[in-house]
Amino acid sequence: MAQPSPNAAPAGSAAAHRQPVYALVGNPNCGKSTLFNALTGLKQKVGNYPGVTVEKKMGTTYSQHGQPITVIDLPGAYSLAARSPDEAVTRDVLLGRRADTPPPDRILCIVDATNLERNLYLVHQILDLGRPVILVLNMMDLAAQAGLNLRVGRLEKSLGIPVIACEAVNGNGLVELRLAMSRADLPLARHAWDVPAPIAPAVSELAASLRENDGKLPLSARAEALLLLTDQDSVRVAGSAALSPRTAEILFAWQKRWEGEGMDWAGALVGSRYEAIGELASEVVLQTGAFGPTASDRIDAVVTHAVWGWLVLGVVMTALFLCIFTLAQPPMEWIGDHTALLANWVKSSMPAGDLRDLITDGALGGVGSVVTFLPQILILFFFIGLLESTGYMARAAFIMDRLMSRVGLNGKSFIPLLSSYACAIPGIMATRTIEDAKDRLVTILVAPLMSCSARLPVYLLMIAALLPNDRVSLGTKVGIMLLMYALGTVGAFGFAWLFKRTLLKGAPPLMIMELPPYRLPRIKDVCLHMVERAWIFLRRAGTVILGISIVLWFLTAYPKAPAGATPTAQLAQSFAGRAGHLLEPAIKPLGFDWQIGIGLITSFAAREVFVSTMGVVFNAETHDENTTPLRDALKAARWPDGRMLFTPLVCLTLMVFYVFAMQCMSTLAVVRRETNGWKWPAFQTLYMTGTAWILSFVVYQAGRALGF
Amino acid sequence: MAAPIKLSVLPVGSSAVIREFPKTGNAFIRLREMGLLAGTVLTLVRTAPLGDPIEIKLRGYHLTLRKSEADHVLVEPTA
Numbered sequence: 001m002a003q004p005s006p007n008a009a010p011a012g013s014a015a016a017h018r019q020p021v022y023a024l025v026g027n028p029n030c031g032k033s034t035l036f037n038a039l040t041g042l043k044q045k046v047g048n049y050p051g052v053t054v055e056k057k058m059g060t061t062y063s064q065h066g067q068p069i070t071v072i073d074l075p076g077a078y079s080l081a082a083r084s085p086d087e088a089v090t091r092d093v094l095l096g097r098r099a100d101t102p103p104p105d106r107i108l109c110i111v112d113a114t115n116l117e118r119n120l121y122l123v124h125q126i127l128d129l130g131r132p133v134i135l136v137l138n139m140m141d142l143a144a145q146a147g148l149n150l151r152v153g154r155l156e157k158s159l160g161i162p163v164i165a166c167e168a169v170n171g172n173g174l175v176e177l178r179l180a181m182s183r184a185d186l187p188l189a190r191h192a193w194d195v196p197a198p199i200a201p202a203v204s205e206l207a208a209s210l211r212e213n214d215g216k217l218p219l220s221a222r223a224e225a226l227l228l229l230t231d232q233d234s235v236r237v238a239g240s241a242a243l244s245p246r247t248a249e250i251l252f253a254w255q256k257r258w259e260g261e262g263m264d265w266a267g268a269l270v271g272s273r274y275e276a277i278g279e280l281a282s283e284v285v286l287q288t289g290a291f292g293p294t295a296s297d298r299i300d301a302v303v304t305h306a307v308w309g310w311l312v313l314g315v316v317m318t319a320l321f322l323c324i325f326t327l328a329q330p331p332m333e334w335i336g337d338h339t340a341l342l343a344n345w346v347k348s349s350m351p352a353g354d355l356r357d358l359i360t361d362g363a364l365g366g367v368g369s370v371v372t373f374l375p376q377i378l379i380l381f382f383f384i385g386l387l388e389s390t391g392y393m394a395r396a397a398f399i400m401d402r403l404m405s406r407v408g409l410n411g412k413s414f415i416p417l418l419s420s421y422a423c424a425i426p427g428i429m430a431t432r433t434i435e436d437a438k439d440r441l442v443t444i445l446v447a448p449l450m451s452c453s454a455r456l457p458v459y460l461l462m463i464a465a466l467l468p469n470d471r472v473s474l475g476t477k478v479g480i481m482l483l484m485y486a487l488g489t490v491g492a493f494g495f496a497w498l499f500k501r502t503l504l505k506g507a508p509p510l511m512i513m514e515l516p517p518y519r520l521p522r523i524k525d526v527c528l529h530m531v532e533r534a535w536i537f538l539r540r541a542g543t544v545i546l547g548i549s550i551v552l553w554f555l556t557a558y559p560k561a562p563a564g565a566t567p568t569a570q571l572a573q574s575f576a577g578r579a580g581h582l583l584e585p586a587i588k589p590l591g592f593d594w595q596i597g598i599g600l601i602t603s604f605a606a607r608e609v610f611v612s613t614m615g616v617v618f619n620a621e622t623h624d625e626n627t628t629p630l631r632d633a634l635k636a637a638r639w640p641d642g643r644m645l646f647t648p649l650v651c652l653t654l655m656v657f658y659v660f661a662m663q664c665m666s667t668l669a670v671v672r673r674e675t676n677g678w679k680w681p682a683f684q685t686l687y688m689t690g691t692a693w694i695l696s697f698v699v700y701q702a703g704r705a706l707g708f
Numbered sequence: 709m710a711a712p713i714k715l716s717v718l719p720v721g722s723s724a725v726i727r728e729f730p731k732t733g734n735a736f737i738r739l740r741e742m743g744l745l746a747g748t749v750l751t752l753v754r755t756a757p758l759g760d761p762i763e764i765k766l767r768g769y770h771l772t773l774r775k776s777e778a779d780h781v782l783v784e785p786t787a
Contacts, residue, residue, distance in 0.1 A: 079741040083734075117767045118743050231737050264731040270740045297753075306757045398772050402758035405774070411761075510735050510777070511761050512742065515770040 021070045022181065023094060023104035025126065027119050028076035029391075029516035030112040031138040034525055035168040036073040039177075046532055050100050053674050054089045055432065063182035072104060078118075080125045080223075081231035084435030091227070094129060095220050106186060110136040113143035113150055113165075114517070116285055120277045124193070127159070128223040132186035135163045136177060141170075142517075146294065149286040158280055160190035169522060193276050196268045199229065202254040206247060213244040229254075230266050296391075296517040303395050313399055316392065317418060320383050324376050324422045325453070331375035339368030357557060358550065366549020369606045370541075370666050373423060374534065376453060380419050380426035381533045385526040387415065391518045393433070401511050407493045408500030410434075410511045413443040417492065420450035421485070424667045425541075428674055429533060438506040442499045444674055445684055448667050449492035451485045451659060454607040458658050459484055461611050464631045466651035480655075488659045491691070541669035548665045552605055555579065567616050576601055590657065590696040591650040591704075593639060603663040610658075649703040653696045660692035713785065715752075716762070716778035723751045724783035735777050743767045744781070
């Protein structure tokens with residue numbers, strides 16, 4: 001039975017009716033994004049491929065004659081034999097397997113001219129596809145600096161396709177590229193590559209079966225057959241179809257036969273490709289300069305040095321956090337002030353009523369508490385982009401890999417986890433650089449355990465309530481604070497270790513990573529990336545945040561207290577207050593009463609909201625927040641039987657609870673986007689909050705038993 | 709001619725030719741596609757500050773892999 005396949009749709013013939021589609025492909029670190037930005041400018045659409053969390057970027061550029069051309073920026077890949085969801089998407093789009101993406105009419109292959117041989121491996125596979133290809137040799141200036149003389153004309157002649165020398169960073173070569181892209185007809189490559197003799201019959205047999213039984217186009221059947229022999233599609237993503245039984249049968253028969261003969265077929269295929277590439281490269285690349293260490297080598301001698309390497313890492317990370325906490329502060333206050341101003345303006349220009357309160361207290365208040373974190377998130381995105389584009393990210397992963405491997409992760413999880421000390425959202429969004437799907441999920445699951453800056457106000461309030469200001473040294477306070485950070489970190493690594501051993505057990509972790517040469521960052525690209533990320537966050541998380549904010553407001557505003565009641569009284573008899581009462585039996589073993597329970601509920605907007613809620617719960621009655629600091633109000637709070645509520649032990653327990661509990665709707669919204677559903681955010685909420693409860697219980701009860 | 713040794717014990721700064729490379733395994737197909745083939749010349753650039761992973765230079769670029777994989781690659785040091 002022939003299986004329906006997205007590939008069966010006519011591909012090339014449609015080109016006359018719609019605008020031509022170019023797929024932009026290349027290895028990671030070859031300047032692909034820069035070229036894409038240069039070609040399309042701000043005419044880009046960023047989304048996700050349905051069913052997978054792989055970024056889908058499409059843009060429009062114009063031909064010489066002003067005709068629009070669609071460009072799909074495919075994820076960076078080293079090979080069509082995919083090793084990660086990103087590479088699987090690149091493979092599937094190029095092979096026309098994805099129904100959600102138009103099959104590309106033409107392929108734009110970009111390669112790093114300083115590293116031609118390895119870059120040509122992917123090109124070699126792509127030439128198998130039988131579609132018109134334009135080859136872009138990027139970073140020609142850097143190649144010249146490295147003493148490489150590339151004979152572009154020779155390469156063009158050998159391959160029989162247009163080859164464009166280009167420096168995407170300065171825009172050199174873009175005119176020539178646009179000219180080539182505008183050509184009505186492009187020659188197909190003279191792809192003279194002989195499959196090793198023992199494998200050739202298998203390729204033809206598989207290709208025939210793929211055409212007949214899997215509905216593959218003649219064009220791509222041979223490429224698919226070669227791919228099956230290099231590596232069975234080990235990474236499947238949503239949208240790719242399984243192999244037909246007949247084809248699988250043929251494949252297994254050949255594999256069995258070769259295994260019997262002791263033949264290394266995959267190795268022979270890769271080897272013969274590299275042989276062909278080697279011949280080509282020897283014709284094209286002339287090494288004119290001397291070898292010797294490059295600037296990159298000299299930088300690395302310090303940056304990855306056994307001693308200096310740690311120092312550099314420490315300085316970079318300290319600079320990052322200093323920037324976040326100093327630079328983000330003024331705009332955060334500005335946003336806070338202006339949301340308040342806006343709320344006041346609405347209050348004064350609208351008649352009093354529920355609608356007005358909904359807008360000011362629900363929508364503006366809730367969304368404002370999230371948007372306040374935007375400056376910090378933007379700075380983090382900027383830094384992550386900077387680290388990525390300069391090449392330092394790979395070095396940090398290289399240095400930290402050993403430590404991360406202790407818990408079953410690899411070095412690439414380091415930066416996302418570290419960023420989460422400021423805010424888990426950019427950290428979680430940065431996990432896309434982790435190829436292994438399970439490693440990535442584990443990193444996402446534990447990232448919110450790193451104490452983020454929204455917990456800081458809660459820690460500070462609790463430390464203030466825990467210790468009288470005047471009698472305790474600053475050292476003790478800092479010590480308690482560091483203890484909380486350490487607790488979260490240990491928790492994150494502990495759970496990573498646990499998840500990698502149980503729930504998300506995978507293949508032995510790998511760390512095969514290129515260390516790209518250091519490059520000057522292109523601030524324009526970094527900023528574009530930052531804005532794009534922030535926009536995704538606002539757009540995707542926005543609706544969830546708005547929704548939950550309104551629900552939280554509703555819970556605190558209804559049912560209405562009699563007219564003239566104080567805010568404290570209103571809150572006490574609201575749904576949130578009742579929920580606090582309902583919650584009390586569950587949190588009483590932790591030493592928390594229903595009033596603290598209200599704070600735990602409203603913390604869902606953002607953890608720091610706990611502080612303002614406590615203000616309303618305990619302090620609003622005095623109408624004098626300035627002279628009676630919240631701390632004293634907390635100290636005055638009592639249980640109905642007259643016992644002190646915020647004993648030092650309760651303050652400590654509450655901090656422990658905030659270290660572990662999942663209380664951030666923005667993070668949950670982002671996790672939902674990054675994991676494609678509510679399953680993992682729900683799991684995350686359960687395991688984190690469950691752990692928070694258990695550990696708080698242990699701390700409180702042990703403290704009580706010890707007489708505190 | 710020097711006897712083949714494991715890539716993981718190749719001294720820092722020395723060059724070698726790959727002699728034997730594992731035929732199967734997820735990691736090794738990818739390493740091959742990254743250009744690690746029998747006959748390829750490589751240089752061990754450095755080990756990470758904590759001793760693992762290692763950084764090698766081959767075909768004009770730098771690659772890092774863990775010692776657990778390098779253990780399976782046999783190389784012949786060149787003079």
